[in-house]
Amino acid sequence: MISDRLIDFAQMFPTGARRKPPRHSPPEPPPDPEILGRMAVSTAMAHGFAAAGILAARGPSSWASFRSWLDGGSHGGMEWLERDSEPRRGFSEILPFCASILSVAYAVPGGGAGNIARYARGDDYHRAVRSRLKEVVSSLRPRFPSGTHFRVAVDTAPLLEREVALRAGLGFIGKNGMLIVPGAGSHVVLGELLTDVPLGAASAAPDPSEVLRFDRCGECRACLDGCPTGAFLAPPFLDARKCLSYLTIEKRGPFEPWEREALGGKLFGCDVCQDVCPWNPPVPPSPGGGGDRPFPPAWLDPAGVAELDAAEFRRTFFPTALWRATYSGLVRNARAALETSRRDPS
Ligand code: B12
Numbered sequence: 001m002i003s004d005r006l007i008d009f010a011q012m013f014p015t016g017a018r019r020k021p022p023r024h025s026p027p028e029p030p031p032d033p034e035i036l037g038r039m040a041v042s043t044a045m046a047h048g049f050a051a052a053g054i055l056a057a058r059g060p061s062s063w064a065s066f067r068s069w070l071d072g073g074s075h076g077g078m079e080w081l082e083r084d085s086e087p088r089r090g091f092s093e094i095l096p097f098c099a100s101i102l103s104v105a106y107a108v109p110g111g112g113a114g115n116i117a118r119y120a121r122g123d124d125y126h127r128a129v130r131s132r133l134k135e136v137v138s139s140l141r142p143r144f145p146s147g148t149h150f151r152v153a154v155d156t157a158p159l160l161e162r163e164v165a166l167r168a169g170l171g172f173i174g175k176n177g178m179l180i181v182p183g184a185g186s187h188v189v190l191g192e193l194l195t196d197v198p199l200g201a202a203s204a205a206p207d208p209s210e211v212l213r214f215d216r217c218g219e220c221r222a223c224l225d226g227c228p229t230g231a232f233l234a235p236p237f238l239d240a241r242k243c244l245s246y247l248t249i250e251k252r253g254p255f256e257p258w259e260r261e262a263l264g265g266k267l268f269g270c271d272v273c274q275d276v277c278p279w280n281p282p283v284p285p286s287p288g289g290g291g292d293r294p295f296p297p298a299w300l301d302p303a304g305v306a307e308l309d310a311a312e313f314r315r316t317f318f319p320t321a322l323w324r325a326t327y328s329g330l331v332r333n334a335r336a337a338l339e340t341s342r343r344d345p346s
């Protein structure tokens with residue numbers, strides 16, 4: 001049994017890439033995978049997640065569409081996506097013998113207009129989700145077979161996280177590409193707990209034609225029409241090079257003139273294609289993650305940001321989600337916001 005699985009692992013890398021074989025064997029399969037699966041989901045919900053579900057770690061189903069998105073160059077300067085493209089084909093590179101994934105959605109706190117995207121306000125979401133998932137592991141471990149391995153991921157492993165959430169039954173993918181949780185909306189971030197124990201999961205891979213029919217969107221196209229730069233290709237895919245989220249967070253180096261004009265004063269990220277979506281509740285849920293006065297707040301004064309030096313940037317923004325933009329990136333964004341507001345004070 002074990003040797004079969006080792007052969008499978010080797011076949012995952014037909015290009016001859018030399019990967020180290022796993023240092024451990026999987027645990028004995030549990031007699032009660034359904035019960036363990038239900039326990040994992042209810043434990044996650046008790047730790048404050050807006051939605052949780054299990055999928056059997058087969059797939060993913062949308063790697064080919066991910067690959068053609070890369071081939072079309074839509075990832076712009078995010079070379080790390082290209083680098084990690086092959087590992088996204090499966091799950092065993094993240095956790096050897098991965099058998100199941102608990103997928104979770106966490107409703108980000110805070111709402112209202114600002115120049116900082118909602119997911120970046122308050123505590124860094126990677127930390128908020130990771131610490132909750134670690135608590136979930138501590139609760140589950142005594143109830144799981146001995147020798148079970150777990151691995152937590154929050155945008156920190158080569159995973160197609162939206163597909164994982166979709167197949168785990170957390171919600172649906174809208175035309176804006178967001179995983180939307182009915183009741184909580186799209187202002188949720190995703191995390192995963194991978195395990196080598198098979199858990200009860202009713203996750204047949206969705207039919208691609210169903211995913212892309214957007215039944216739950218119907219005739220609505222508010223996100224597509226509302227995007228300030230027309231960044232959407234065939235929904236749910238977008239050209240990141242035109243997306244203000246990419247430009248303010250991931251792009252390195254100076255802006256092209258059209259990019260600077262397009263920013264509309266944003267300093268970090270963009271929520272337009274979510275804010276117009278009728279699936280988002282008008283009064284957003286705000287479970288913890290920064291208390292009454294979260295930092296970073298919804299709005300930062302661009303003049304103050306533009307004058308920061310590198311040491312102040314570190315002191316102020318490490319470790320928050322804004323750290324990702326880098327010092328020169330955030331200052332560049334603030335200067336662009338100042339320039340356009342001086343010229344067009346409305
Ligand atoms: C690269 C990236 C970006 C890029 C590119 C975004 C994009 N839409 O491709 C940029 C920098 C622009 C970006 C922006 C944002 N991002 Co981002 N980003 C990612 C990251 C790291 C990879 C996404 C990726 O692979 N894109 C390539 C496209 C092709 O893949 P995809 O978006 O996952 O689309 C999938 C579905 O469409 C699905 N699909 C399509 N057809 C079919 C068919 C079948 C059968 C199935 C099953 C699935 C399926 O498959 C695609 C590939 O899996 C993920 C984390 C992760 N590891 O997944 C976060 C992630 C997608 N981002 C997230 C967030 C919060 C954002 C922003 C809202 C931040 C902001 N406010 O500024 C915006 C939203 C913009 C938007 N409308 O998508 C969240 C989304 C949560 C959610 N509810 O969906 C994620 C999941 C991070 C997280 N852990 O929470 N992001």
Ligand code: SF4
Nearest residue numbers: 227243244270272273
């Ligand atoms: S995040 Fe903003 S720029 Fe990017 S696709 Fe959505 S609306 Fe367009």
Ligand code: SF4
Nearest residue numbers: 174175217220223277
């Ligand atoms: S704005 Fe409309 S089309 Fe876009 S995701 Fe929401 S419901 Fe779907």
